[in-house]
Amino acid sequence: xxxxxxxxxxxxxxxxxxxxxxxxxxxxxxxxxxxxxxxxxxxxxxxxxxxxxxxxxxxxxxxxxxxxxxxxxxxxxxxxxxxxxxxxxxxxxxxxxxxxxxxxxxxxxxxxxxxxxxxxxxxxxxxxxxxxxxxxxxxxxxxxxxxxxxxxxxxxxxxxxxxxxxxxxxxxxxxxxxxxxxxxxxxxxxxxxxxxxxxxxxxxxxxxxxxxxxxxxxxxxxxxxxxxxxxxxxxxxxxxxxxxxxxxxxxxxx
Numbered sequence: 001x002x003x004x005x006x007x008x009x010x011x012x013x014x015x016x017x018x019x020x021x022x023x024x025x026x027x028x029x030x031x032x033x034x035x036x037x038x039x040x041x042x043x044x045x046x047x048x049x050x051x052x053x054x055x056x057x058x059x060x061x062x063x064x065x066x067x068x069x070x071x072x073x074x075x076x077x078x079x080x081x082x083x084x085x086x087x088x089x090x091x092x093x094x095x096x097x098x099x100x101x102x103x104x105x106x107x108x109x110x111x112x113x114x115x116x117x118x119x120x121x122x123x124x125x126x127x128x129x130x131x132x133x134x135x136x137x138x139x140x141x142x143x144x145x146x147x148x149x150x151x152x153x154x155x156x157x158x159x160x161x162x163x164x165x166x167x168x169x170x171x172x173x174x175x176x177x178x179x180x181x182x183x184x185x186x187x188x189x190x191x192x193x194x195x196x197x198x199x200x201x202x203x204x205x206x207x208x209x210x211x212x213x214x215x216x217x218x219x220x221x222x223x224x225x226x227x228x229x230x231x232x233x234x235x236x237x238x239x240x241x242x243x244x245x246x247x248x249x250x251x252x253x254x
Contacts, residue, residue, distance in 0.1 A: 001053035001146070003044045004103065005077065006113035006126065007037040009061055009068040013118060022220050033068045036114025038181035039174035043144060044112050045076040046179065051146060053109075054078040058102065060085040060095055066197065073192035074184030080197045088202060091213040096128035101205040103133060110151070111171040115140050123173070130171040138164050140175040 011017070012030040019025070033041070044055045056079040057072040059065050069080040083098060090098070103111070111130075116123035123139070130137035142161070143154035146168075153164045156175050184192070202211075230246075232239040248254040 001047065001051045001110065002106075002108045003048060003053060003055045004106075004108050004111045005037070005040050005044045005055060005057045005072070006099065006111065006129070007041065007057050007059050007068055007072060008034040008114070008117050008119075009059065009065045010034045010117055010119045017222075019220060019222065024220060031064060031067065033071055034114050034117050034119075036116060036118070036174060036176070038114075039176065039178045040112035040114050041072050041075055041077060042179045042181040043174060044110075045182075047110070047144070047146060048076075048078075056081060058099065059083070060090065060098060062086040069197055070192050071184060073195045073197075074188040075182055076188060077195075079195065081200065082197060083200045083202060083205075085202070089213050091215045092122050092124035092128060093214045094211040095125050096132055097207060097209065097211040098202055098205065099125070099129050100132035101207055102200065103129070109168045110146075111135075111169070113171070113173050115173040115175045126171055126173045133169075133171070136166045136170040137172070138166060138170060139173045141172045142175050142177045144172065144178070 009031045010033075012032045013035065015029055017024060041055075041057065048055045055077040057069055057077045058081045059069060060083045061068075062085060065085075066082055069082055073080055081102065083102060085098075111126075111133075113126040113129075115126075127137050127139065138151075138153050138155055140156045141153050142156050145152040149168050151166050151168060151170055151172075153166065153172065155162050155164060156177070232242055234242070244254065
C-alpha cells in the first residue's frame, strides 16, 4: 500500500504571536508539524505496518520545512518530498494545484492530511486536492480500517458519528481522536538522517491551469480585547430591564 501524507510546518502552539506593521514576525520562532498532521502521519504508519507498502510525506514550504519532514521520517515515514515555496504567493487554491502536479503520475492508494492547520484553519487543501485528482474524499475522520480495496471510515459530524464505506484511492483528513501520535525514538531519529528527501521546484512542475493565488490577505490583526463580563442582580424583571438598557446603551444592538 502506497500512502501519501500532506504535512505543514506551523508555529509552535506555545509561541506568542508578534505583529509588526500587520506582518507576523517569525524571528526566533519555533516551528513544529501542524498537530492535526501528526494524526495523519501516525495513521499512515500504522496502516503501512499492517498492510505493507511505504509512507511518503510531502510538504510545500521554505528550507526550514525540511525539519518537519525529518521529524516525520523519524516517526517512521519512509520517504519525503519538499516543494520549495520560498517567496511564493500561494493560497489554498494554488497549493492544491502544486500538490496535484506532484502527485499525478505517482502510484498511491491513500492520501492523508490533517483536518486543518492551526495557523489559518481553512481546512481546504485536502478536499481541493481530492477534487484536482478526481478521487473520493472523507473529512474529519476518527477511525479507519482498510479491507482490500475498501476503506471503512468513521467521521466526526458536529458531535455525532457517521460511518462511511469508500473504495480506494481516497483522500482523508484526520481529526483529533483518530490515534495518539508517537514521539520519534532515538533510533528513528538516527535512521531519518539517511532516508531520502526529494526536492522539487514549483517552476519545474507542469500545470494544466494557472496556479496564481485567488485570494489576497489584506490585513492581519489581533481581535479586539473583550471587556470583563457582568453579573446582573435583582429579581428577574429587574434583570430583564437592565439587560435591555445595556443592549441599547452599550452594545447598541437595540
